[in-house]
Amino acid sequence: MSYTTLLLEKKENIAILTINRPEVLNALNRQVLEDLASALEALSIDDEANAVIVTGKGEKAFAAGADIAELTQLTSIRAYDFSRKGQLLFEQIENYPKIILAAINGYALGGGCELAMACHLRVASENAVFGQPEVKLGLIAGYGGTQRLPRLIGKTKATEFLLTGESFDAQTALALGLVNYVVKFSELLDKSIELLQKCLRNSRSAISYTLSSINAAYKQPGYEGFVQEAHYFSKAAVSPDGKEGTAAFLEKRKPRFQ
DSSP, X not given: OOOSSEEEEEETTEEEEEEOOGGGTTOBOHHHHHHHHHHHHHHHTOTTOSEEEEEESSSSEEEXXXXXXXXXXXXXXXXXXXXXXXXXXXXXXXXXXXEEEEEEOSEEETHHHHHHHHSSEEEEETTOEEEOOGGGGTOOOOSSHHHHHHHHHOHHHHHHHHHHOOOEEHHHHHHHTSOSEEEOGGGHHHHHHHHHHHHHTSOHHHHHHHHHHHHHHHHHHHHHHHHHHXXXXXXXXXXXXXXXXXXXXXXXXXXXXX
C-alpha cells in the first residue's frame, strides 16, 4: 500500500502511519484525510497489524491543524461538508476495532489536536504542544474538538482553551489527563510500541469489545453535538471574521475582527 501523504511501515505486529507533509508542519488537507481513511480501511482487515500508531514526519509537528489555504475557499455548504468529513473519519478512528495510538511529536494544533483526541491512547514527546486555536482565526473547532476536549479533560479547562485559543505543553496535557505518557522525542516510538505491546498481550476480541464499550457511554449524546459543531463551523467559515482571520493567517499579520 502506498499513499500520497502518508508513509506506512510495520514493526512486528504494529502498523505505523506517518503524515508526510513536513514542509507545512503536516497540516491536514483533504488528501491526508482521504489517505488516512483508505489506510485504516485496509489495515482493519490486515491480520499482520494488530494495532496502529499515527504520527507526523519530523520532530516539529504531529499535525499543525487544517490546511488554512483550503479553508479560505469554502462556501457555507462546503464548510459543513468539510467539517462532517473530518468528523466522520475521526469517529471511524474512535470506533476502530484495533487500538490506535497517537505518537505526538511537536505541534498538535487544531485538526491535529482533534486527530490525537480521536485516538484511543496518546503518547507525547517533551516538545509537544496542544491547542484549539480556531477562535483566533474567527472560526471554531470543526473536527470534534468542542466535543472531545471537554470529555477528556473536563468542561472547565476545555472551555478555557477553546475560548482563548491558547496552547499548552506536554506536561500540562499529562496533568490534565489528555495524554498517557510524556517522553523524550528519541523515545517516542519505542514507548508507543511498548505500551501497545502491553495491551496486545491480551485477547484481541476482548480489546475490541472493551473499546466499543468505552465509546458506548458517549455515543448517543455526542452525535447531536457533532452535527451542531459542523453547523456552526460552516457559519463561522463564511463569516466576515472567519474570512478576515484566515486571510490574516496567510498574510502573516494580526487579524482585524469586526
